[in-house]
Amino acid sequence: MTRSPDSLQALLAQYQARVEAALERYLPPVSRSPARLHEAMRYAVLGAGKRIRPVLCYLTGEAVGTPPLRLDGPAAAVEMIHAYSLIHDDLPAMDDDDLRRGRPTTHRAFDEATAILAGDALQVLAFEVLASDPAMTQDPSARLEVIRLLAVASGTQGMAGGQALDLAATGHALELAGIEDMHRRKTGALIAASVDMAAAVAPSVEAGARQALGRYGRALGLAFQIVDDLLDVEGDAELVGKPVRADAAARKPTYPVVAGVAAAHARAEALCQEALDALAPLDGRADMLRQLARFIVERRQ
Amino acid sequence: MTRSPDSLQALLAQYQARVEAALERYLPPVSRSPARLHEAMRYAVLGAGKRIRPVLCYLTGEAVGTPPLRLDGPAAAVEMIHAYSLIHDDLPAMDDDDLRRGRPTTHRAFDEATAILAGDALQVLAFEVLASDPAMTQDPSARLEVIRLLAVASGTQGMAGGQALDLAATGHALELAGIEDMHRRKTGALIAASVDMAAAVAPSVEAGARQALGRYGRALGLAFQIVDDLLDVEGDAELVGKPVRADAAARKPTYPVVAGVAAAHARAEALCQEALDALAPLDGRADMLRQLARFIVERRQ
Numbered sequence: 001m002t003r004s005p006d007s008l009q010a011l012l013a014q015y016q017a018r019v020e021a022a023l024e025r026y027l028p029p030v031s032r033s034p035a036r037l038h039e040a041m042r043y044a045v046l047g048a049g050k051r052i053r054p055v056l057c058y059l060t061g062e063a064v065g066t067p068p069l070r071l072d073g074p075a076a077a078v079e080m081i082h083a084y085s086l087i088h089d090d091l092p093a094m095d096d097d098d099l100r101r102g103r104p105t106t107h108r109a110f111d112e113a114t115a116i117l118a119g120d121a122l123q124v125l126a127f128e129v130l131a132s133d134p135a136m137t138q139d140p141s142a143r144l145e146v147i148r149l150l151a152v153a154s155g156t157q158g159m160a161g162g163q164a165l166d167l168a169a170t171g172h173a174l175e176l177a178g179i180e181d182m183h184r185r186k187t188g189a190l191i192a193a194s195v196d197m198a199a200a201v202a203p204s205v206e207a208g209a210r211q212a213l214g215r216y217g218r219a220l221g222l223a224f225q226i227v228d229d230l231l232d233v234e235g236d237a238e239l240v241g242k243p244v245r246a247d248a249a250a251r252k253p254t255y256p257v258v259a260g261v262a263a264a265h266a267r268a269e270a271l272c273q274e275a276l277d278a279l280a281p282l283d284g285r286a287d288m289l290r291q292l293a294r295f296i297v298e299r300r301q
Numbered sequence: 302m303t304r305s306p307d308s309l310q311a312l313l314a315q316y317q318a319r320v321e322a323a324l325e326r327y328l329p330p331v332s333r334s335p336a337r338l339h340e341a342m343r344y345a346v347l348g349a350g351k352r353i354r355p356v357l358c359y360l361t362g363e364a365v366g367t368p369p370l371r372l373d374g375p376a377a378a379v380e381m382i383h384a385y386s387l388i389h390d391d392l393p394a395m396d397d398d399d400l401r402r403g404r405p406t407t408h409r410a411f412d413e414a415t416a417i418l419a420g421d422a423l424q425v426l427a428f429e430v431l432a433s434d435p436a437m438t439q440d441p442s443a444r445l446e447v448i449r450l451l452a453v454a455s456g457t458q459g460m461a462g463g464q465a466l467d468l469a470a471t472g473h474a475l476e477l478a479g480i481e482d483m484h485r486r487k488t489g490a491l492i493a494a495s496v497d498m499a500a501a502v503a504p505s506v507e508a509g510a511r512q513a514l515g516r517y518g519r520a521l522g523l524a525f526q527i528v529d530d531l532l533d534v535e536g537d538a539e540l541v542g543k544p545v546r547a548d549a550a551a552r553k554p555t556y557p558v559v560a561g562v563a564a565a566h567a568r569a570e571a572l573c574q575e576a577l578d579a580l581a582p583l584d585g586r587a588d589m590l591r592q593l594a595r596f597i598v599e600r601r602q
Contacts, residue, residue, distance in 0.1 A: 005351040028458075032457075033466070033482075034465040035460060036469065037457055038457060089415075091394075091417065093416065093417060094414050111394075111582075113392075114468075117389075117465050120389060120420070120424065121456055123425060124425055125452075125456055125457075127448065131449040132449055140442045141441045143445060144445065148429065149450060151432055155426055155429060156329050156339060156342075156422045157329075160338070160425065161417055164335040164337065165334070165420075168335065216455055254316045
């Protein structure tokens, strides 16, 4: 099926709205105790964010024939993990950021203790949703595989480990290989997991397609972070929703800082191509995933 | 089977050593990157702690016929969640404690950012272990039930929610019902989950026994926290391993502070009896669980 060039935008809007509704449903209401904790969780998750990871879940679902209803759980769960990581990364003891997505960070809008707990509670809610959501799958082994994928991507070989490497690198020189390792963990792992989880929920995906999607997710995940760092160097603070030039100010070694802006653009472009090439076995089914890869590498925010 | 009165101590030592070995196995080695994060995780988990929750797992296993090998995963996972909660609770933005189990708290021994990340990584490692440990069960539905039990017990209706209520209550008056609700979530939920997880792993446990164990776990969980607060009022800092009289200094409403020491002792005793009564359907199989309840309520540390 061929779509018009602007249909990615329409799909993005559709799936952003879909995951927003799912998150609204899974997050505990403010009417339930402890109200302030629930309020902070909802503040950190709802109403902002590009929802790239959930959109990747849903679009992978389109490519492998999994209906969106079955992916609400994984899509919301990965966004909860992402949101928790932003809350904790923004804390004074970490990156000490006051602004996120154009709004005060959670510890600024609430307080540090509440922000720490809101992050903790979001992380575990992600796993509760994956363990419980009835629509996801009737196959308990597939459900366990989804849980395992998200856990590994969030742990010390994935996101939490990447953030530790990031903190350790601040103020120090780092070779490009070290930066790529850090990026692959800090951002890449969760983006790749968004794709892999959707493939794991699918009733039957041939091994070749699953591997193709895995390669796509890993290449795109690294590209995403390089573009993020490029936006910090070249971006418009108003579009990006947070201060730019922050990495250099914080003496963080990033791809564009170490290799130069031109080389960073070239690397992002090469990774985008790698992601596109990986999708070859999926032919036309993966067109929207291809458009999303382009969109991610060419985004200005 | 009847055991000699001193065999609880021997069993405690045996299962403490067993879960220590399991934790050692599941925790990532310091030789793997990021080394400092792994070091902090190991520091926070290994070599100290009473291991009450893992012991409850193993002893419940004895009562329902589940061999300890199958409970290494749940026992280690619940201890990881407990350890992560201690790391985060001790942070300057939370209880601001310098000493835990007679040693510097994790953020004192390392730094705040590493402590936050170590807590985050321990929480998710618990779920990775439950999703992956091959010895636990061959039944994926039982495995999912264990994951769900631990997730709910750790979230806003359990531990994280209890800590939020605790922070909100500091400096404020709280009725006894409010204190019990806070305790049931903050400490009780995870202790009850230790019992429930072991029952969920068992190949076949009659519904009556499962409910009996649930009631036991819930009563014991609340009793545990009341005794903890009593130790803060009456205890010996050296035995307890952290400063005592800290709750009153921090103006935390606790059971003994609000109801008085005598009433708190009476309530702990009544809850212990409730836990013992609950075990009636399990007759002799639950003798060690009975002894453990007595041990928990009569402990001096």
